[in-house]
Amino acid sequence: MTAQLIDGNALSKQLRADVATRAAALTARGVRPGLAVVLVGDSPASQVYVRNKVKACEDAGMHSVLEKYDAALTEAELLARVDALNQDPAIHGILVQLPLPRHIDAHKVIEAIAPEKDVDGFHVASAGALMVGQDGFKPCTPYGCMKMLEFIGYDPKGKHAVVIGRSNIVGKPMAMLLLQANATVTVCHSATPDLAHFTRQADIVVAAVGKRDVLTRDMVKPGAVVIDVGMNRDDAGKLCGDVDFDGVKEVAGWITPVPGGVGPMTITMLLVNTIESAERAERAASAR
Numbered sequence: 588m589t590a591q592l593i594d595g596n597a598l599s600k601q602l603r604a605d606v607a608t609r610a611a612a613l614t615a616r617g618v619r620p621g622l623a624v625v626l627v628g629d630s631p632a633s634q635v636y637v638r639n640k641v642k643a644c645e646d647a648g649m650h651s652v653l654e655k656y657d658a659a660l661t662e663a664e665l666l667a668r669v670d671a672l673n674q675d676p677a678i679h680g681i682l683v684q685l686p687l688p689r690h691i692d693a694h695k696v697i698e699a700i701a702p703e704k705d706v707d708g709f710h711v712a713s714a715g716a717l718m719v720g721q722d723g724f725k726p727c728t729p730y731g732c733m734k735m736l737e738f739i740g741y742d743p744k745g746k747h748a749v750v751i752g753r754s755n756i757v758g759k760p761m762a763m764l765l766l767q768a769n770a771t772v773t774v775c776h777s778a779t780p781d782l783a784h785f786t787r788q789a790d791i792v793v794a795a796v797g798k799r800d801v802l803t804r805d806m807v808k809p810g811a812v813v814i815d816v817g818m819n820r821d822d823a824g825k826l827c828g829d830v831d832f833d834g835v836k837e838v839a840g841w842i843t844p845v846p847g848g849v850g851p852m853t854i855t856m857l858l859v860n861t862i863e864s865a866e867r868a869e870r871a872a873s874a875r
């Protein structure tokens with residue numbers, strides 16, 4: 588059996604067209620949706636991602652501001668910038684690219700972002716809202732993974748989902764969203780003794796570790812949906828995920844590629860959250 592591909596580029600194209608329509612409508616009503624992306628330091632990988640985000644914004648007809656700072660920027664200076672963006676009515680979403688240099692406390696910076704502009708969904712208020720089922724921004728990567736399941740018409744209800752990884756930005760919120768969608772969820776991590784024992788039972792596997800070949804074909808139940816969040820480089824320097832794609836595609840029912848899978852969906856959901864934020868800001872202004 589050969590798995591069907593879940594095309595993150597194709598789904599992104601659909602969803603971004605809707606974002607562009609909403610952006611045009613908002614702009615026509617005098618509210619140009621705006622995203623600020625803040626990058627500290629000059630890691631080449633971050634530069635690429637950040638440029639992609641800004642370009643995606645512009646393509647959707649949204650306003651975007653890229654603020655780049657030297658790695659020596661102090662925490663106080665960064666907090667002051669975040670505060671200025673919180674006050675700026677032209678900005679509806681603020682993204683501070685992670686990781687930050689070691690001398691800056693990332694938690695402190697994320698908590699400084701106004702929750703109504705937290706389009707990354709990383710603020711404790713957003714995480715709390717997700718946990719208790721209230722309105723708030725969902726983290727873009729897991730949100731994008733849920734959209735991919737929806738796209739293929741796969742309802743997680745009653746299914747066993749295994750999430751590999753428990754970070755605050757991917758694994759934990761992914762587990763929460765799957766739980767909300769009525770899956771039975773298992774979360775595995777570096778202290779899980781026999782990963783394959785769990786993944787072999789899974790109808791849905793989400794790999795979010797950051798290591799190549801974490802999931803191989805012997806670990807996958809035939810027909811399972813396999814979502815690969817990982818972003819790694821192989822020995823030749825080529826981009827690859829956490830999943831041994833060539834092996835796993837022979838047993839899985841569905842699989843996401845890297846590149847062209849979850850990565851573009853993350854950027855798409857960032858645009859979706861930003862447009863949603865701008866629409867909320869417009870409603871709040873008209874209610875005043």
Ligand SMILES: NC(=O)C1=CN([C@@H]2O[C@H](COP(=O)(O)OP(=O)(O)OC[C@H]3O[C@@H](n4cnc5c(N)ncnc54)[C@H](OP(=O)(O)O)[C@@H]3O)[C@@H](O)[C@H]2O)C=CC1
Pocket residue numbers: 728751752753754755756757758775776777778779782795796797798801816817818819849850851853
């Ligand atoms: N496509 C996209 O849009 C995005 C991709 N990424 C990529 O996704 C990957 C994960 O990112 P992120 O969540 O931030 O990473 P983290 O490093 O924060 O988390 C990795 C998780 O994997 C777990 N882990 C490590 N080794 C193993 C193992 N051998 N078996 C099982 N679990 C293991 C860790 O366990 P423990 O908690 O015990 O340490 C941890 O929970 C990275 O490759 C990253 O680049 C991230 C964000 C967006």
Ligand SMILES: Nc1nc(=O)c2c([nH]1)NC[C@@H]1CN(c3ccc(C(=O)N[C@@H](CCC(=O)O)C(=O)O)cc3)C=[N+]21
Pocket residue numbers: 635636639682683684685686707727818826845846847848849850851853854
């Ligand atoms: N505050 C913050 N928010 C983030 O959302 C965030 C972050 N920090 N730090 C880094 C991670 C990583 N991340 C990716 C987004 C898109 C692709 C992406 O578009 N990938 C393309 C390939 C890109 C390439 O060719 O290198 C693809 O998979 O097809 C990858 C990774 C967002 N992150």
